[in-house]
Amino acid sequence: MERWLQERILSGICCHRFGFLLDAGYASEKNQITKTERIDFMKTIVIVGAGKGLGLSLAKRFGKEDFQVALIARNEEKLQSMVEELNGLGVKASCYTADIYQKDQIERAFGFVKATYGVIDVLEFSPTAGNFPPTSVLELTPENVLDVFNGMVIGAINCVNLVLPDMQKRGSGTILFTAGLSAMYPIPMMGNIGIAMTGLSNYAANLSTELEPKGIHAGLMALGLFMKPGTGAANDPEVIADAIYKKYAENRPGVEAYPEGVTPATILM
Secondary structure (H helix, E strand, C coil), rough: CCHHHHHHHCCCCEEEEEEEHHCCCCCCCHHHHCCCCCCCCCEEEEEEEECHHHHHHHHHHHHHHEEEEEEEEHHHHHHHHHHHHHHHHHEEEEEEEEECCCCCHHHHHHHHHHHHCCCCCCCEEEECCCCCCCCCCHHCCCHHHHHHHHHHHHHHHHHHHHHHHHHHHCCCEEEEEEEEEEHHHCCHHHHHHHHHHHHHHHHHHHHHHHHHHHCCEEEEEEEEECCCCCCCCCCHHHHHHHHHHHHCCCCCCCEECCCCCCCHHHHCC
């Protein structure tokens, strides 16, 4: 491939929407970096649903530990802005536009990540999915339940299926999910979201049970808080990102609440 394009991809200067020909088209061979061209000594994390709150903080935290970062989300402008910020901090990052509801777009995005970096060491899944607001359990419809379920649970399954075969071959890797507290506790006002979150929690727990003996770690962190950037407290995205990194670094599988011991009655506002 042309040197200028390789340098732009490795530096994260260009978001990989060009690979979709601006409309989720097709991946061409000349837009892919070969394995011999990638930086083999660095690990790679893919953050699905990356935004300027927790997603960016996670990218910074893992980047601080010499991870290459691949960001996947729908908004190209926000993705590009995050990549530029990360590059300015010395983090090697790139971005890929895809809608979590569109399996073909997710598959193409992961295809570009693999072509660029070769190995995906960590998958972090934390999109804000859903076209309906949190809805009371007394007002549920098939539409407002399936919408968020398809984004959070089916979306998670689609992403995991794109990294798990390689992780199983290597006998290593980590899959992390970030969810709300309704993943662990019934919260009637979060009726539709709770169904999806508990499904995601169950999926994470079952993955952990099956994969831990194979050297692959899977876990979910359920956040009982409203995020407030810049506070330096437990609800600061940077503090949350540090807690998620520690969960990864300490190989703590399974489902856990954050902050430790939080319940629906003690959610941080």
